[in-house]
Amino acid sequence: MAQFTYSRLSHSLRLSVNKCSVLRTGTEIKYGQACCVQLIRCQSQRSMDDKTLQERQKKQMARGLPKQKPITGVKQVIVVASGKGGVGKSTTAVNLALGLMANDSSKSVGLLDADVYGPSIPKLMNLKGNPELTDNNLMIPLTNYGVPCMSMGFLVEDVAPIVWRGLMVMSAIEKLLRQVDWGLLDYLVVDMPPGTGDVQLSISQNIPVAGAVIVSTPQDIALLDARRGTEMFRKVHVPVISASVYKKYKNSS
Secondary structure, X not given: OOOOOHHHHHHHHHHHHOOOOOXXXXXXXXXXXXXXXXXXXXXXXXXXXXXHHHHHHHHHHHHHOOOOOOOOOEEEEEEEEOOOOOOOHHHHHHHHHHHHHHHXXXXXXXEXXXXXXXXXXXXXXXXXXXXXXXXOOOEOOEEXXXXXXXXXXXXXXXXXXXXXXXXXXXXXXXXXXXXEOOOOEEEEEEEOOOOOOHHHHHHHHXXXXXXXXXXXXXXXXXXXXXXXXXXXXXXXXXXXXXXXXXXXXXXXX
């Protein structure tokens, strides 16, 4: 059975207002060949109109998108994301950052916690305190295990809830991206918040991202959300370089 998708709905709506709609009259039934020719012409014209409309929409969207600007001193950005929370995304981000350093000690790696509402990096990296400021009012990341880290968790109390609306969250993300003195980094690993909302879209469109790592658990619901996250990155032209699935094992003893 055919599925009624969004594209089919749009196509049917366009057909309802198209000037080349075909009305089956007695004359057309009698002269079926002429009717077919007219129908083919209408379909061809409609196809050309659709292509023109799609090209125009792409140009308008490209004109409205922000221009990507690299983070000062950072060569490559890798984002670690998931469609659902609690699947081990932050743990994967920390392990990835430490693994990149262990694999090549000459590489410098930073870690950015972009999960404003639920920052986990301070706990995972065993860091506390407020970042200091440079003479240029840039925040200096806190460092442990040789990895400079920045998180909203450094700016609020451990159990203090962050009750912000979207605009304030986006402003905080902009500060974490642009107002941190990262020095010179080969890689910046970004621990993304769960979902496919404003933060993911803003980071993907405002800075050049080398690749995304998708984290999930083997449950069907978690995998479904992970597919949504993968599709989101595909739409914003960010390559998915890896997918990690966490499994829980019971101790038989």
